[in-house]
Amino acid sequence: DAEITQSPRHKITETGRQVTLACHQTWNHNNMFWYRQDLGHGLRLIHYSYGVQDTNKGEVSDGYSVSRSNTEDLPLTLESAASSQTSVYFCATSPRVGGELFFGEGSRLTVL
Amino acid sequence: AQTVTQSQPEMSVQEAETVTLSCTYDTSESDYYLFWYKQPPSRQMILVIRQEAYKQQNATENRFSVNFQKAAKSFSLKISDSQLGDAAMYFCAYRSVTSNTGKLIFGQGTTLQVKP
Numbered sequence: 001d002a003e004i005t006q007s008p009r010h011k012i013t014e015t016g017r018q019v020t021l022a023c024h025q026t027w028n029h030n031n032m033f034w035y036r037q038d039l040g041h042g043l044r045l046i047h048y049s050y051g052v053q054d055t056n057k058g059e060v061s062d063g064y065s066v067s068r069s070n071t072e073d074l075p076l077t078l079e080s081a082a083s084s085q086t087s088v089y090f091c092a093t094s095p096r097v098g099g100e101l102f103f104g105e106g107s108r109l110t111v112l
Numbered sequence: 113a114q115t116v117t118q119s120q121p122e123m124s125v126q127e128a129e130t131v132t133l134s135c136t137y138d139t140s141e142s143d144y145y146l147f148w149y150k151q152p153p154s155r156q157m158i159l160v161i162r163q164e165a166y167k168q169q170n171a172t173e174n175r176f177s178v179n180f181q182k183a184a185k186s187f188s189l190k191i192s193d194s195q196l197g198d199a200a201m202y203f204c205a206y207r208s209v210t211s212n213t214g215k216l217i218f219g220q221g222t223t224l225q226v227k228p
Contacts, residue, residue: 031214042116042203042218050214058215090157094214100147101216103157 002027004104006091012110019078021107023091031094032074033101034058034066036087043090049074081111114139116206118219125194126227132179133189133222135204143209146180146187147216152200160202163187165209191224199226 004025013019023032030051035043035058045058047066055066063085065077078085088108092101115138125131137146148160163171163180170178175195179188191198204219 033215035218040220042118042220043216044218045215048215088155092157096214100159100162101157106155 004091004093004102006089006104006107008107009105010108012112013081014112015081015083017081019081019109019111021076021078021089021091021109023074023076023104024072025091025093025104026072027093027095027102028071029093029095029102030071031096032068033092033094034064034074034076035090035092036060036085037090037106038087046076046089047074078109081109083111085109086111114141114144114206114208114217116204116217116219118202118204118222120222121220122223122225124225124227125191127194127196129194130190130192131194131224133191133202133204133224135187135189135219137185137187137204137206137219139185139206139208141208141210145207145209146178147205147207148176148178148187148189149203149205149218150198150200151203151221152197157203161189194226196226196228199224 007022033048034046044060049068091104144165146163150158150160161173175192201221201223205216
């Protein structure tokens, strides 16, 4: 079965460190999204991509970056982790622009 | 910019009874999609139901149905015959058709407790 795999599922890091969250999908979907989930805010869009070499900023992109070198992967990098980036991060894909989103299982990041 | 509001942070329902979760949204667009997602304690996001704004008929999926009031910009979720497995956080979400970016805008979520 096709799936979306996020890793690590849990990570604790220190302020100032670089962190990369991986997202790998076998759906062969062109569209990939990164959201963060915080209590009281629902899910907020960080970055998204419509295909290889395409990346776009979402509403909360400051402090985050992504790159898309192939269809399957969209890693999310925190260049210098901050305590405000403690959150649960979700990767999602869709088969076409406007289709429903399929979500990974989330990665819980704690920045101390 | 579009916004989605879920004004009920928490709701509870007795097993086998019916509960309605509220969602309102703000948009100037005439064509869009609305979704309800369920997030159980496992954290997995599961699509419950979707509604196309151009359809007048309310969407239904088994025990889940929506009351879509386009003029009022309201999109509530009704869960009938509630089961213990329905306990979860529920998110309402909006997707524009006009901008066609594929992005979903989410509400803050409502935590549903089901009492045996």
